[in-house]
Every structure is written in structure tokens, then in C-alpha cells.
Amino acid sequence: MLTKLEKAEQRWGGANKLIDQWLTHRRNLLIKYFAIAGLAPTSTSNNSLPDTNQIKDFCQQLVDYVSEGHFEVYDKVVSECGTHGEASRETAQKLLPMISESTDTALDFNDKYTESTDDKVLYQLDTDLAKLAQAMESRFEYEDQLLEVLHSKHS
Structure with missing residues (x-):
């Protein structure tokens, strides 16, 4: 995941303050x-x-990241795509539901590990982290596709 992030930073870094x-x-x-x-x-x-x-610190960062995408970044990217053509806007709107699938996984993880009062929940951490990693990796791929639509057609 870090390698893919580094490629994303190289590809789109510096193009937009919000994206950075x-x-x-x-x-x-x-x-x-x-x-x-x-x-x-x-x-x-x-x-x-x-x-x-x-x-809990990780969970807060996770919720912040997911929220930032939904409430700040995606709307601006889709709006920008929309100003540059219907096909770009449609592609962006098709990606959003696929990105959103990982939101439930992230929020469930957050709820489980921030609301539990039983330390035995930690014995499930490895399994839950693996599930979360799969969901987030898919999310990052879809987010990168969204950025690529914007970058390749409108930069």
C-alpha cells in the first residue's frame, strides 16, 4: 500500500492543495x-x-480519512470532473459507490475498537486489521482512479 501511495504522490502531488x-x-x-x-x-x-x-488514535485517523473523502474531496473532484464533460462526471459518479463500500468496514472497525469495554476484543485485532486492509486497499485504488480521471482529462 505504501508503494502505491508513493506512486500516487509522484503522479498527483503538487497538482492541488486539497489532493496533497x-x-x-x-x-x-x-x-x-x-x-x-x-x-x-x-x-x-x-x-x-x-x-x-x-x-483509538488509529481509529480516529481512520474516521477522519474516510470523512474527509466523503465530505470534502469527492464532491470537489466530481464537481471538477463535471465541469469538463459528462463522461468524466459519469465515471466519477460510478466510482463513488465502489469507494463507499469500504466505509462500512472502516466504521464497523472503529465502533468495535472504540466502544468495546472488553480487552478480549484485542484478540480479534489481527483478523479485523486484515479485513480492514483489504477494504482500504480497494478504496485507495478507486480513489486513485477518481484522481486519474481528473488528472488525465483535465490537467
Whole structure:
């Protein structure tokens, strides 16, 4: 996921302040994900579960990222695509429902790990992180397609 992010930053970085901010927030989200998952590049390989504050911090970043897409970025990108042709707007509008599929997964993860009072929920963390990673990877791919529509046809 970090390699794909780096390619996205190289491709669209500097083209738009909002896009730059969004990609930076994606990078921060991935760094926190890798930290709680115990994966490189942040792994300390101590084989212990992350603490609940670390997980809650990640959940907040996750919800912020998902919200930023839905309430700030997507509308502006679709609007911009719409000003440059019906085909671009239609493509963008087709991508939004596919992006939204991962929103439920992200919000369910957030609810489970921020509202639970039972520490035993942490034993499900690896499975839930793997499911979340799949959903977010799909989301990032669709978001990148959305950015590509805007960039390739309108830059």
C-alpha cells in the first residue's frame, strides 16, 4: 500500500492543495495502521498487542480519512470532473459507490475498537486489521482512479 501511495504522490502531488493534504492524510493513516499491525516500517517485533490508546488514535485517523473523502474531496473532484464533460462526471459518479463500500468496514472497525469495554476484543485485532486492509486497499485504488480521471482529462 505504501508503494502505491508513493506512486500516487509522484503522479498527483503538487497538482492541488486539497489532493496533497488528502494524500498526506492517507500516508499518516497507513503509518498508524502498520504500527498497530506490527508491520514494517514501524515494527518493533515485540509480539505484543498494541495498547488501546494506540488503537483509538488509529481509529480516529481512520474516521477522519474516510470523512474527509466523503465530505470534502469527492464532491470537489466530481464537481471538477463535471465541469469538463459528462463522461468524466459519469465515471466519477460510478466510482463513488465502489469507494463507499469500504466505509462500512472502516466504521464497523472503529465502533468495535472504540466502544468495546472488553480487552478480549484485542484478540480479534489481527483478523479485523486484515479485513480492514483489504477494504482500504480497494478504496485507495478507486480513489486513485477518481484522481486519474481528473488528472488525465483535465490537467
